[in-house]
Amino acid sequence: MVFDLREKVALVTGGAGGIGEEVVKLLRTHGARVAxxxxxxxxxxxxxxxxxLKASIASEDDCNSAIQKVxxxxxxxxxxxxxxxxxxNMAGVADTSNKLWQLVIDVNLNGPMYxxxxxxxxxxxxxxxHKGVIVNVASVSALRGAVSGAAYSTAKAGLAALGxxxxxxYRHEGIRCSTVMPGGVVTNIIKNSNAKYDKRDIPQKQCHDCMPGMVSALDVAEGILYLITATGVNGEELVIDRGWMMA
Structure with missing residues (x-):
């Protein structure tokens, strides 16, 4: 399906790799100009x-500067x-340092708010x-306690609430906001996994079956594109996890 985004300007964070890179590609394919x-x-x-644009999402000044550059x-x-x-680091609250807590909250929650x-x-x-649309990338960890550590779960739950x-x-002002909640994304899980076997040697299509809830970055990007283009959808929390949440 082709969506006409030729008159639209988008800002995507984390666009140099993973989900963000796939979102950038999709939006440009459909005609958008993308920062x-x-x-x-x-x-x-x-x-x-x-x-x-090179910037730190944890910095309010960097966030404001990025918007102004666009x-x-x-x-x-x-x-x-x-x-x-x-x-x-997948730790519970008793083993989470102030430094790690602040970093995760700054990047995953404060940055999007800025x-x-x-x-x-x-x-x-x-x-x-239709004046604008915001899509926040949260996680199924906002809904389940066993997916990540205390800091990440809290930040993503907060991001969903913010959405x-x-x-x-802003529902009467032509501005929509929705959230995607991916399960494990192949690229990030492979990078961060502490599993004893090396999943880098497993083809991506097999990775879908070797761990529950795993999806590709493109799967998530396509969900984001749907939320951007479906003008009747607002406040949606779209879980993308191959049905893992149903277990």
Whole structure:
């Protein structure tokens, strides 16, 4: 299916790899101009439809600066995808240091809030009926206690709550906000796994069967595209986990 995003400007965080990179590709495929924010280096240079930005989502100043650079470059913002995130050490609250807690909250919750706080007033200035859409990338850890550590679970649950409130408050202003809740994403789980066997030697299609809830980055990106383009959908919390939550 082809969606017409030719008049839209998007900002995607964590766009240099994983889910974010797939989101950037999909949005550009459908005609959007996309700014990608990441601390990592981007693989592609800037062009008429792509603006790579290096910034820390944990920094309020960096977040505000990224939004302003998009406005200077393209004059508007229609789509915000809060994808950037950092994992914790899978520890319970008694074994979570203040330093780790603050890092995970800053990146996974405060950063999206900073960006939303800067972007929403700009979306409100858009003249179209559908002024803007925000998609936050949370996790099934917001719903289940055994998926991650205390810091990550708390941050993602907070992000989901932030999305619900935003969807309600701005529902009459043409601004929508929804959340995706992936299970394990293949690329990130492989990178962060402490399993005794090395899943890097397992083809991606087999990885879907070797661990429950595993999905590809593209699976999640397609869910995000749906939430962006389905104008009647607001406040949705879309679980993408191959049915793992049904267990």
């Amino acid at each position: 990608s924010v990441d601390l990592a280096e981007h693989k592609e240079p800037a062009d008429d439809t792509f603006l790579p 406005i200077i470059h393209w004059g508007r913002i229609d789509i915000l995808v809060n994808n950037a995130g950092v994992m914790d 960006l939303m706080r800067s972007a929403i007033p700009l979306m409100q200035k858009n003249l179209e009926e 619900r409130n935003t969807a309600w408050v």
